[in-house]
Amino acid sequence: MKFLGFFREPLKLVEILILFLVVFLIGVNYYLIQPNSNTEIAKIIDTTLLIILWFIPIATPFAERLRNIYIFSIWGIICICCMPFYKGLSSFVPMFSLLYSTLCRLIFKTIFNYFPIQLWASWFATDRYSNLEKRYSSKRDLNFTVILFLSGITIPPIISYFIK
Numbered sequence: 001m002k003f004l005g006f007f008r009e010p011l012k013l014v015e016i017l018i019l020f021l022v023v024f025l026i027g028v029n030y031y032l033i034q035p036n037s038n039t040e041i042a043k044i045i046d047t048t049l050l051i052i053l054w055f056i057p058i059a060t061p062f063a064e065r066l067r068n069i070y071i072f073s074i075w076g077i078i079c080i081c082c083m084p085f086y087k088g089l090s091s092f093v094p095m096f097s098l099l100y101s102t103l104c105r106l107i108f109k110t111i112f113n114y115f116p117i118q119l120w121a122s123w124f125a126t127d128r129y130s131n132l133e134k135r136y137s138s139k140r141d142l143n144f145t146v147i148l149f150l151s152g153i154t155i156p157p158i159i160s161y162f163i164k
Contacts, residue, residue: 061128
């Protein structure tokens with residue numbers, strides 16, 4: 001049963017490993033790096049973690065897996081748990097990218113009557129088959145990925161500039 005494009009399905013090993021890796025990085029950041037947050041390595045790990053949480057929903061095919069309600073919920077909890085690590089509006093960027101990519105998928109669905117296949121945001125065109133949608137990606141999917149990526153990386157800095 002699908003509701004707003006979400007579905008329930010047991011997690012696959014690859015999904016569990018990706019989520020575990022992200023949670024592991026957060027744990028390392030919180031317990032080992034944050035107490036020494038004045039070091040250069042702490043700032044690099046903080047920034048890397050923020051970029052991972054920001055870009056996965058808007059720039060990778062893993063975003064299609066976020067339609068699984070279990071993965072979406074776990075990713076949302078991860079984003080909420082990371083909010084105390086960052087100052088100002090950057091604490092909301094991971095949650096923004098998750099909700100923004102979901103909203104864009106729903107808008108795409110209402111316009112074209114099918115869900116987009118998210119591709120890698122890259123310099124060259126990519127093509128892939130979606131087991132979830134049972135079709136190959138098209139030019140519309142590529143355009144969706146490019147628009148989502150470009151707007152997803154420009155909106156948070158613009159908002160933070162005007163809210164200061």
